[in-house]
Amino acid sequence: VTVRTDDRETIAELRAALDAAGYTAPAVERLLTADGQRVPRTADALPLQLRLLRPGERLSTLVALFYLGAVVPTDDAAFALAPARLERLATVGLLDVDGERTRALVDLVPTDELLVASDRFEGGSFAEDPDEVLGLTPPTRALASLTVRRPVERALDLGTGSAVLAILAAHHAQRAVGVDVNPRALAFAELNAALNGCENVEWRRGDWLAAVEGETFDLVVCNPPYLISPDSTFTFRDNRLRGDAFCEQLVRGVPAHLAPGGLAHLLVSWGHRADEDWSAPLRRWVEGTGCDAILLRYASEDPLTHAAEWNEALRADPERFGAILDRWTAYCAELGIERIGWGAVVLRRRDGASWVFALTASGSRMVPAGHHLERLIAAQDAVGELGPDAVLTLAGDHRLDRSVRLGGGVGVLERAFLRLDGGLGTRIELDPEMLEVVASLDGRPLGALPRGALPGVRRLFELGFLVRA
Amino acid sequence: VTEAIRELGAALREAGYTADAVRRLLALESPFGFSPRELPLYLRLAGGGSPLEALVRLFLLGASVPRDALPLLPLVPGVLATDGDEVRALVDLAPADEDVLLACDRGEPNEPDQVLGFSLPTRTLGRLPTREPIGSALDLGCGGGYQAILAARHAQRVVATDVNPRALAFTRFNALLNGVENVETREGDLLAPVAGERFDLIVSNPPHVVSPDTDFVFRDSGLEGDSLAEGLVRELPRHLEEGGFAHVVLSWAHGPDERASVPVERWLEGTGCDALVLHHASYDPLAYAAGWNRPLRFDPAAYAAALDRWRDYYRRLGIEALAEGIVVIRRRGGSGSRVRTISPTPEEIGLAGAHLARLLAAFDVLDGDILARPLALAPGHRFEQVGPIDGSAPPRTVLRLEEGLRLEVEVDEALLRLLAELAEPRPLREAIAAVAAQAEDASPEQVGAALLPQVTRLVELGFLAA
Numbered sequence A: 001v002t003v004r005t006d007d008r009e010t011i012a013e014l015r016a017a018l019d020a021a022g023y024t025a026p027a028v029e030r031l032l033t034a035d036g037q038r039v040p041r042t043a044d045a046l047p048l049q050l051r052l053l054r055p056g057e058r059l060s061t062l063v064a065l066f067y068l069g070a071v072v073p074t075d076d077a078a079f080a081l082a083p084a085r086l087e088r089l090a091t092v093g094l095l096d097v098d099g100e101r102t103r104a105l106v107d108l109v110p111t112d113e114l115l116v117a118s119d120r121f122e123g124g125s126f127a128e129d130p131d132e133v134l135g136l137t138p139p140t141r142a143l144a145s146l147t148v149r150r151p152v153e154r155a156l157d158l159g160t161g162s163a164v165l166a167i168l169a170a171h172h173a174q175r176a177v178g179v180d181v182n183p184r185a186l187a188f189a190e191l192n193a194a195l196n197g198c199e200n201v202e203w204r205r206g207d208w209l210a211a212v213e214g215e216t217f218d219l220v221v222c223n224p225p226y227l228i229s230p231d232s233t234f235t236f237r238d239n240r241l242r243g244d245a246f247c248e249q250l251v252r253g254v255p256a257h258l259a260p261g262g263l264a265h266l267l268v269s270w271g272h273r274a275d276e277d278w279s280a281p282l283r284r285w286v287e288g289t290g291c292d293a294i295l296l297r298y299a300s301e302d303p304l305t306h307a308a309e310w311n312e313a314l315r316a317d318p319e320r321f322g323a324i325l326d327r328w329t330a331y332c333a334e335l336g337i338e339r340i341g342w343g344a345v346v347l348r349r350r351d352g353a354s355w356v357f358a359l360t361a362s363g364s365r366m367v368p369a370g371h372h373l374e375r376l377i378a379a380q381d382a383v384g385e386l387g388p389d390a391v392l393t394l395a396g397d398h399r400l401d402r403s404v405r406l407g408g409g410v411g412v413l414e415r416a417f418l419r420l421d422g423g424l425g426t427r428i429e430l431d432p433e434m435l436e437v438v439a440s441l442d443g444r445p446l447g448a449l450p451r452g453a454l455p456g457v458r459r460l461f462e463l464g465f466l467v468r469a
Numbered sequence B: 001v002t003e004a005i006r007e008l009g010a011a012l013r014e015a016g017y018t019a020d021a022v023r024r025l026l027a028l029e030s031p032f033g034f035s036p037r038e039l040p041l042y043l044r045l046a047g048g049g050s051p052l053e054a055l056v057r058l059f060l061l062g063a064s065v066p067r068d069a070l071p072l073l074p075l076v077p078g079v080l081a082t083d084g085d086e087v088r089a090l091v092d093l094a095p096a097d098e099d100v101l102l103a104c105d106r107g108e109p110n111e112p113d114q115v116l117g118f119s120l121p122t123r124t125l126g127r128l129p130t131r132e133p134i135g136s137a138l139d140l141g142c143g144g145g146y147q148a149i150l151a152a153r154h155a156q157r158v159v160a161t162d163v164n165p166r167a168l169a170f171t172r173f174n175a176l177l178n179g180v181e182n183v184e185t186r187e188g189d190l191l192a193p194v195a196g197e198r199f200d201l202i203v204s205n206p207p208h209v210v211s212p213d214t215d216f217v218f219r220d221s222g223l224e225g226d227s228l229a230e231g232l233v234r235e236l237p238r239h240l241e242e243g244g245f246a247h248v249v250l251s252w253a254h255g256p257d258e259r260a261s262v263p264v265e266r267w268l269e270g271t272g273c274d275a276l277v278l279h280h281a282s283y284d285p286l287a288y289a290a291g292w293n294r295p296l297r298f299d300p301a302a303y304a305a306a307l308d309r310w311r312d313y314y315r316r317l318g319i320e321a322l323a324e325g326i327v328v329i330r331r332r333g334g335s336g337s338r339v340r341t342i343s344p345t346p347e348e349i350g351l352a353g354a355h356l357a358r359l360l361a362a363f364d365v366l367d368g369d370i371l372a373r374p375l376a377l378a379p380g381h382r383f384e385q386v387g388p389i390d391g392s393a394p395p396r397t398v399l400r401l402e403e404g405l406r407l408e409v410e411v412d413e414a415l416l417r418l419l420a421e422l423a424e425p426r427p428l429r430e431a432i433a434a435v436a437a438q439a440e441d442a443s444p445e446q447v448g449a450a451l452l453p454q455v456t457r458l459v460e461l462g463f464l465a466a
Helices: A008-020 A025-031 A043-052 A058-066 A074-081 A086-092 A138-146 A164-170 A183-195 A208-212 A245-257 A280-286 A303-310 A312-316 A318-334 A370-383 A432-439 A451-463 B002-014 B019-025 B036-045 B051-059 B120-126 B146-152 B165-177 B227-239 B262-268 B285-292 B300-317 B353-367 B413-420 B428-438 B444-460
Strands: A095-098 A101-104 A106-110 A115-119 A152-158 A173-180 A201-205 A217-222 A258-272 A291-301 A339-349 A356-360 A392-394 A398-407 A410-420 A427-429 A466-468 B080-083 B086-089 B092-095 B101-104 B134-140 B155-162 B183-187 B199-204 B240-254 B273-283 B321-331 B339-342 B374-377 B381-387 B396-401 B408-411
Touching: A008 A058, A008 A074, A008 A086, A008 A183, A025 A058, A025 A106, A043 B285, A043 B300, A058 A074, A058 A101, A058 A106, A074 A086, A074 A095, A074 A101, A086 A095, A101 A106, A115 A183, A138 A164, A138 A258, A138 A339, A138 A370, A152 A164, A152 A208, A152 A245, A164 A173, A164 A183, A164 A201, A164 A217, A173 A183, A173 A208, A173 A217, A183 A201, A201 A208, A208 A245, A217 A245, A245 A258, A245 A280, A245 A339, A258 A280, A280 A291, A280 A339, A280 A356, A291 A303, A291 A370, A303 A312, A303 A318, A303 B036, A312 A318, A312 B036, A318 B036, A339 A370, A356 A370, A370 A451, A370 A466, A392 A451, A410 A432, A427 A451, A432 A451, A451 A466, B002 B101, B002 B165, B019 B051, B019 B092, B051 B086, B051 B092, B101 B165, B120 B146, B120 B240, B134 B146, B134 B240, B146 B155, B146 B165, B146 B183, B146 B199, B155 B165, B155 B199, B165 B183, B199 B227, B227 B240, B227 B262, B227 B321, B240 B262, B262 B273, B262 B339, B273 B285, B273 B353, B285 B300, B285 B321, B321 B353, B339 B353, B353 B444, B374 B428, B396 B413, B408 B413, B408 B444, B413 B428, B413 B444, B428 B444
Parallel strands: A152 A173, A152 A217, A173 A201, A217 A258, A291 A356, B134 B155, B134 B199, B155 B183, B199 B240, B273 B339
Antiparallel strands: A095 A101, A106 A115, A258 A339, A291 A339, A392 A466, A398 A410, A398 B381, A410 A427, B080 B086, B092 B101, B240 B321, B273 B321, B381 B396, B396 B408
């Protein structure tokens, strides 16, 4: 199935029907909740989910069609989708109308900000089509949350897929370019742009940076096929280079397409040895790019765990599952990969000597973190110049978690942690001395603090707990 | 054979075959994170040459293992079989909580008389009794005998009953495996094998699921609706010695707008027993059916049919809400009965005997003159405070018990000031007076009136005790 986007009228009518029925993320969530528990979107939950719906009701029919992929009576579909007509939705490639029974050929998933059309998600597994187009996946959400959202002139989404990142960038860029090598992805991208009223993105078919030869951007976002594996099954997931060479090329190639001051946010995966720091390979990649870099690690795993996680869908077939575990771990062993990291490289083009800052993110990857990222960048720009006159103060979003026990009638402090509410979820334990220093900053310049406390204070500044007053 | 089973248990312990070691080896996220679908992964994680890995492959993963990879083990018939140089196990044998080793049937439930292994309800139930020396204990519906083995460590004699003879065989085997000698097994339905007998402690995880099916002995009682729960709550008091405790995992129906404990209160009337309802959750019928039929979910047609059959059954019986929990009954003489509901998180519950004793003592504290009572914060409490470091906004304070049921409550600043006076036992009246003395313009009566509802709640939950 390839969707068509020439019938704008039908797409507009579809959007109107979805809006009229209240097809929003919270409404779908409420409907698919049994006893206060959200029923997960997995294939085996389908019988339960179908029983939570109210047959014939418009919202339920839309959820059955576009969220659960179920077959519904054609009359119900016609009622729920009016004013859009079923035969025209079928022509656009969204529905399969078979007499009394109708089913959707795509998923339409409402998120907080967008309505996202993509290929059918079969509850954890994908149809084995190499050119499968995914909707809003957790990694895409992570990158969307991480992106610095400032007004810019030109934005680029490389490997746009169903175009979530491009459309979000287009909200704060004057113009955006969305690139994909997969023509089916571009068809979904155009459909999603139309569904979401987005008109300032130019869609280009092409192979990565070759599609933007000679151009520069103020913002680049990219959720590439970063998976380290011996397979090349899916366009969205696999690349044809060995190990992490694809991500390395991307990190080295993007800076030439950044305007001065421009920011790139790239999801990457990389291999490293168990006895080296996780950031070592990434530091080599960004060297000499003329960019400052923040290296962010979300997770790292050993090759066996990595293989098991990415082949979730094969669990039902133990023999195939076992075989793929062996093939993937052998591949990593051959490349000398003992750990596999997953995270983001953030690059900023700037003249002069560049810095690199590495951080492991620990909180939810789904909460906005762009503001935190900007704070980390500002801290690196300034940390070398903090003189004795500099005044630092606690960031407004800091929280102190304290554990206290009552002993002999007085509270005894057992442990104290400083953390940031939201953002990258950074958290650090403070010893009693440091706690006292931080609690008494109070407009005092660094020169007035105990000398021994300065490295700790500097670290809190680098992590975004302290900002310049 | 008896001696060989004891030796097998000793050999496994010697080899470091513990729950923690297994969890680390298989990278399980929780003690109950084992999933048969991950078998290919587990076989590779436990694919090395150490004796521990060989034991895991043999006893948890169902693999054949070369004999020379294993530590020296007695080849107990019916448990281990040899095929040339290879050994395989005929049952699962898993390390459970509290250093108990537990043999059970292998795999997901599919036989009616299947004997299940260690599970979260089993662990939770096992953590509730005090470990004080007692005379007699009963494990009713003993399955693999985990509760009987724990009880045998502090009771002079234990009776373990089950309607399933295979369960009794597992219990006898597991008792030997764990070096326990004082467990007597009896076959029979529910309380029939102990007619006329009384015990100091009764623990029971009976087939309590309210279901139209009779597929599994461990799950379905075959009784209509929640009559198993009703029957046990009404009958158990007669089998308790004075001061004795019963801990029983149950599921029962209640009105959609009614407190979950209401049916339990009715059943206990006139028994002379106090009770705590540890209410884990109440479900609507569809969610309840979905939860108990999870093993069917990879067969969508069977899963869908079960959901419909169960839902129709609840409709027919007029059941709109189903509770799950553990009912703790203590016989105290007389004929009155008092019931309180507590809602701990099952995963969090630790050894709770002392905490449950405080909760039961709270009935008397609250029935008397609370102001005259010396009260103090319970051991194991912590205050967790969250807020800005500079005091620009008052911190949010959570009082947490790190022992027992591991409950937590939010406390405000006024209550916090009172609790600071109760670090050591002291009559509540005095503590209130001390707080009032620090306040600008509040009399002890005003402070007391403002704080008494919260203090009462803290006594009910076992944060404050006499």
